[in-house]
Amino acid sequence: MESSESWTSPAASFESYDGPPRNIASIDAVNFPSDLQPKQYDILGTHMDSKILFLDVNILEATGKLPYRGDVYIEGKRIKFVGEVPIKDELVKNPKVRIFHGRGRTLMPGLGDAHTHFTWNGGDLNRLGDLEVEEHVLLTARSAQCYIDSGYTMCFGAASAKERLDVVIRNAINAGDIPGPRYLANGKEMARRNGDLVAGITAFADGPDEMREVIRHHVKLDVDNIKLSMSGEEITEIRSAQDCYFTDEETAACVDEGHKLGKRLCAHARARDSVKMCIKHGVDVIYHASYIDEEGMDMLEAAKTRHIVAPGINWLVATLNEAAAFGYTHEKAEQVGYKKELEAAIRGLREMHRRGIVVLPGGDYGFAWTPHGTYARDLVHFQKLLGFTAHEAIISATYGVAKLFMQSHEMGQLKPGNLADCILVDGRPLDDLAVLQDHDKLNVIIINGRVHKAGRKEYIAPPIAGQDANQHPIVPDFPEVKKEMQKQY
Incomplete structure (x- = not known):
């Protein structure tokens, strides 16, 4: 940071950066306790003899290495070769190998979202509780x-x-019954009776003992994560984002009970005090953290190997600037505090990134003005608002989310031995992150070594006479015969 101004000051300025990705070391350093490891789910439906070969692709590994041209071979559900494929010649001749001709398009790991709501309806959340x-x-x-x-x-x-x-x-995704991403499931978010955001989708509990009971109930349902709703949200107009509704005793009890049962906790924590409670008592994933202060930032930096922050920045941007079409005007959003919160969040998140605190994209998609399918907007916000390079934004959305899954040893990067989750992009994401928002540019999508999507660009026209050194017997290379009128004079 250039000036002597505190990062909390609106006058604070930040240095621009255009070097190698800085967040890989920070992601590597995150170390959730091994007894909190989620179940190692497998997605059924990939045949062990499946073979997929990508030829001439621009390989974006998400390891920090710059993209380079090469080939990638997938066998079964895992990546076998990246860059050079020593058995390429025999694979090309094998009719059982599915070949994709990259023609220089970018092959990269599948993206990840650190704050997902599958059950949000893209409309009025207040009616979700009434939906049959x-x-x-x-x-x-x-x-x-x-x-x-x-x-x-x-x-x-x-x-x-x-x-x-x-x-x-x-469970249906893992059984191969429906299409979807690898998923770590949650239950209802838990709030105190005077602290809910949307009553119909909330599990209520007051006091340490009742909160422990609700957590035990959710664990019996076989959830992977536990969600606490600790602070308010300005759109409610009755619960401020700067209010904290949990006590230290309640937060400590939740973490103790969740961790004792092998589950990590995440928390809606916009308020200064709720963020500090998360850090003090060990809530693993902190959502939003908009109003973190100097003391909280120092606490988070000291404990940065034990926490991940997922701000859901697109919610703030869209609520302030894009909700008017749905009846929530810019003036109203600014009046209740979203302009102030966005400015505070940008300053805080820039400082977190500078200090090596892991910040991951994703969050709160599924509202009317943050619709499903627009998830990659977060990456552009990370670059334009939070000081990430394009490479750092992609690494946070791939390798970073794999670390959140506690599976960074086999997910989130294009490396031999990793699970084969990847996308072939018609473009150069490092030059223009917005290309990842264009579904037509996502030409091939593979999960667990299985092709989920292969677009029109993958169509290979039938061979013509003389192609491939005349290897196609049904269109042989007939000798050219010139008619009399074709004589050269």
Whole structure:
């Protein structure tokens, strides 16, 4: 930071940076306790003899290395070779190998979202509690497919509108029954009775003992994560984002009970005090953190190997600037505090990135003005607002979310041995992150070594006479015969 101004000051300025990715070391350093490891889910449906070969692709590994041209070979559900494929010649001749001709397009790991709501309906959340379960299951399955259609192969559940919906959809994806990303499921978010954001989709509890009971109930439902709703949200107009509704005793009890049962906790924590409670008592994933102060920032930096921050920055941007079409004007959003919160969040998140605190994209898609399918907007916000380079934004959305899954040893990067989750992009994401928002540019989507999508560009025209050194017997290379009129004079 250039000036002596504190990062909390609106006058604070930040240095621009255009070097190698700085966040890989920070992501590597995150170390969640091993006893909090989620179940190692497998997605069924990939044949062990499946073979996929990408030829002449621009390889974006998400390891920090700059993109380079090469080939990638996938066998079964895992990547076998990246860059050079020593058995390429025999694979090209094998009719059982599915070949994609990259023609210089970018092959990169599948994207990840650190704050996912499959059950949000893209409309009025207040009515979700009244939506009948049959329709809600269909809606949730549609959201899951929308994520994978958008190139997202990893999603960390941040709350479910009905307590078992996340779990049911996760299980159906893993069984290969419906399309969707790898998913860690949540239950209803838990709030105190005077601190809910949307009553119909909330599990209520007051005091340490009742909160422990609700957590035990959710664990019995087979959730992977536990969500606490600790602070307010300005759009409610009755619960401010700067208010904290949990006590130290309640937060400590939640973390103790969740960790004792092998589950990590995430928290809606916009307020200064709620962020500090998360750090003090060990809430693993901090959502938003808009109003973190100097003391909280120092606490977070000291504990940065034990926490991940997922701000959901697009919610603030869209609510302030794009909700007018849905009846929530810019003037109203500014009046209730969203302009102030966005400015505070940008300063805080820039400082977190500068200090090596891991900040991951994703969050709160599924509202009317943050619709499903627009998830990659977060990456552009990371670059334009938070001081990330394009490479750092992609690494946070791939390798970073794999670390959140506690599977960074086999996900989030194009490396031999890793699970084959990747997308072939018609463009150069490092030059223009917005290309990842264009579904037509996501030409091939692969999850677990299985092709989910292969667009029109993958069509290979039938061979013509003389092609491939005359290897096609049904269109042989007939000798050219010149008619009399074709004589050269």
